Amino acid sequence: MTLFSQPNPQCHDFLNGAHDALANDRLQKQLAKSLKDGFQKKRLKGMSRLPEYEQLRDRARDIKIHTLENLDLYLEQFETQVINAGGQVHWAKDDGEACQIILDICDGVKAKTVTKGKSMITEEIGLNAQLKAQGIVPIETDLGEYIIQLRDEPPSHIIAPAFHISKEQVADTFRQHHADQKRDRDLSEPTTLVHEARTELRAKFLSADVGITGANFLIAESGTGVIVTNEGNGDLTQSLPSVHIAVGSIEKIVPTLEDADTLLRLLARTATGQELSVYTTFFSGAKRTTDMDGPEQFHLVLLDNRRSDLLGGPLHDVLRCIRCGACINHCPIYGKVSGHAYGWVYPGPIGSILTPHFVGVDEAHLLPNACTMCGRCEEVCPVRIALPKLLRIWRGRAFEAGYPAGLQRLALKIWAALAKRAGLYRWMARLSVFGLRLLGPLRPYHLPKPQGGTFMDRYNGGEK
């Protein structure tokens, strides 16, 4: 029997989620502060410190293009090298198979607890629920992931999972879950919260039976996985337990160490404005016999989960994504509705391209439409993915599948018919301008009073 494990999508409920987010003043303030004054400024600063940034983007794009063209060869090379380094490679065609592989490995060492480094791919395959169902306790160790795990919430951002939660909420959550501590302790300062989480998690790191991480890159020539973290949690996760399982999807492959260098010069800089994340860790296989520490067993789970369906098709380029989060940080829609409204694992522009593929267009047809086509996502993408173009493809597919229905569909059809007839369209535009002016103060409040004639009339009249 095949396991179906990916989390239940709530994308059909996008409008309700968006309304809730818009009505939440605290969240709105936090979004404004964290995106515009946070991520966006930090990226600009990071870019300004590296004059070669644009050249590196071109190179990064070319590396990804080449790798995807030869993905099968690099995957095979990677597998051989992992085995040479004393590791095992497990190929998983979907979410259920990946979870089953991991459960079997855990079962093999009678694992009771598992520490986890931050990994979106284990969110994608719904791993924690499967571990729990088998009586294995998964412990998220990235501070943001730890907070949302205690609160039983999904992440709202791919690199800052607890992005939507205030420090007061974190304090409440810790008070509720850290039962051994004094109830009336002062938790008003974020430093105290970080220290408390550090202390709570220390013991768990040391006693875990298995450590599970994701992989930012998989390097074919040396059979090496790469993770980047700022906290050091991913490193304690992979160096203390006797078993390390890394889960990576097939498009994380890069051919050489030098290719990984190029991508690493961009990844943190684009995500958080850092030169590099604090800890960039390269792991190849299992502990060597003479090593003082490290995992006795190393398993690499290579996940497809229908990514290979995208290869060579119209959405092929989305496989270049290195999950830096920049498109999310610069999206005006994400900046208002936050991550949960998107209703599945990956939010923002990248999510609106990936999610319909994973959960189907019937469930996720609203997502590619939650976009103003402003193009900022494409502007900031370090591997130059034309995200708006890919979103438009999904809009077309959604329309073919019958979305939107009813009046909205009729209106779109009428507009399309007019748009194909330039003369008629211009006359209708003039009529609309006239009509709006005629309505005077009766105009719906959000429509401004027309200033002069239509664009085309004014353009042809010499205004430029």
Next chain:
Amino acid sequence: MTLSRAYILAKIKTATQPSAHPRWSALIPKRGQADKAGRTDMFVQEAEYGLATIVRVPVFEKVPDAVANVLRECNILKIKAAPQTVLQNLNWSGVDITFGNATADDLAGLVVAKAGVAETGTLVLCSGARTPTALNFLPDVHIVVLREQDIQDNYETVWQALGSDTGMLPRTVNWITGPSRTADIEQTMLLGAHGPRKLVILLINEKPG
């Protein structure tokens, strides 16, 4: 799972057109190509930008004094060190030092770095028979000895120094750029999330003998 392997590879093969690796010439930023004189300055500038503390030590024999100073400043009484011969051979009288891997209660750790990277002020540490990985992450204060001649210009030259062309990489290669931090609570940057809250680099300026 072998079925899945064949299935995935077959799907990829039908969807792609193979091409040779273009063997791009490395695209190394200018600041990763400092001359010999500028290399150390670049390393120091970038390491400090990453919030590491740099302490210049004139000769290797003075490492115990420098370590004692750091411990005093941090109000820590003892230190765990990687059992590297160069460290074991030093005169540690007056410092409470033990050699081995870190345990949960170690507050300070000491290791000699394999290399440094000038480009981003990054330390390169490798797992091995005398260099445990956990020692880089468990203690509160991480003291790393770096010899000036081990500073490489960029990541590409580090891989060469690690022998990537000829042999297998160590199980774990850690690039460390500053002390542990998190911004997961309201995007406020705080030090010491799970790893060391303080990273001290003892930079040995002596010329190779």
